[in-house]
Amino acid sequence: MNAADDVLTILRTRSLSGVLEREIEKAILAGEIPAGKRVNENLLATRFGTSRGPVREALRALEGLGLVELIPNRGVFIRQPELEEAIEIYDVRTVLFGHAGKLLAERATETVIARLRDYLEQMEAAARSRDFDSYYPLNLAFHEFIIDSCGNATLAAQYRGLVKKLHLFRARSLVQGGGLEVSNSEHREMVDAVAARDPERAQRAHAEHVARAKARLIAACRKAAGEAQPQPN
Amino acid sequence: MNAADDVLTILRTRSLSGVLEREIEKAILAGEIPAGKRVNENLLATRFGTSRGPVREALRALEGLGLVELIPNRGVFIRQPELEEAIEIYDVRTVLFGHAGKLLAERATETVIARLRDYLEQMEAAARSRDFDSYYPLNLAFHEFIIDSCGNATLAAQYRGLVKKLHLFRARSLVQGGGLEVSNSEHREMVDAVAARDPERAQRAHAEHVARAKARLIAACRKAAGEAQPQPN
DNA sequence: CCGTATTTGTCCGTATGTATG
């Protein structure tokens, strides 16, 4: 069973271009294509068993998502954000996530709050037993749930786009959480603020949670740069 | 001189798909294609004197910008946000513009501040002489300048995308400014806060400026709905 | 600096699916 068969199976539901868009996006985010390098249209077409038309359309769509860059007569290149852009993205994420927290405090139903608490307990359990493998997806789902529950689909879409772009940042791996306990205490403050129906406090808690991740990233990069090339500047 | 010649003239610089993307976007935002209706690929292709390939690629890109919606085997439709989505967009715009104001207060050079004051004076002059025709583009340029000067290109790109989507909202015309004097007093507070290097105050001023536009839009829509179809709900 | 090979950009033909009488 190869990739081409997979695509043919899923077809009938979506247009071929749509399937390719998701598949190529997956391949890019999985790092199958070396970041910064050019992607070959013919290679992708043969890999998925289609012609180049749908591939080109999919790549055009991915350009809109900011995952690739199209240079005329040169080809498409996987975008690779520099530290500066990563900081920019974190900044925007901060305000968006903060606003999501505010909205949540204003409009979350009791069911939503209960589920937030549930996530929190599961994450705390995983943290206690140092079970990082189960903590990471929980953490992801927790943030996804917040964004989806804030009641602003536009905000959610923008936020998701930013997260995808951040995945292309090479030094992303440096900031895989800042300690499970630290992260969890921040999560608890977020949920408490929402449960207390305090929009301002919730906004601050959510924003600072992302801002701290940004700070950790910057610190890690500076440290790595300092160790790698100890040139004063 | 028809559209096809125009395109051929611009060519050589950009790829044909890229040109078509901008041209079609312009046509959509200009309202040449009835909102909500389906766009015909063949028509667009013949109109611009190209084949359907580049047209499809351009439409795919526009889908990513959220201007059109592609339904497989059905065609592409001009997206037409409902009031609910317009409110969502305004909400996100509010936090983004507020953050831009904060960044501006933190990092604007004296040159930037001087230019902000310059815009302000020109707009106040236009307001005094009730010269709406020159006020509107000034107002637009003022906001563009703010977004471009805040030093966060990611934020600027997202903001622009939101503004474009709002152009597709049918009731957009209802909210063409809330009085020149009112708008200008808000502008003055924005610039003063930035000049005072007060990030928090600048954030509040910028955010409230957009939030008031949102409030005016909602009020205008409710009023129009009430007049058109006076059904209690 | 030039020629060749590869890749991108574009066009056209055909099949499949949808809307309409």
Added chain:
DNA sequence: ACATACATACGGACAAATACG
């Protein structure tokens, strides 16, 4: 409900530009 007309979806081929030797 069926047949016809039309639009979209995809594949393949040609031309142009770029990259490499």
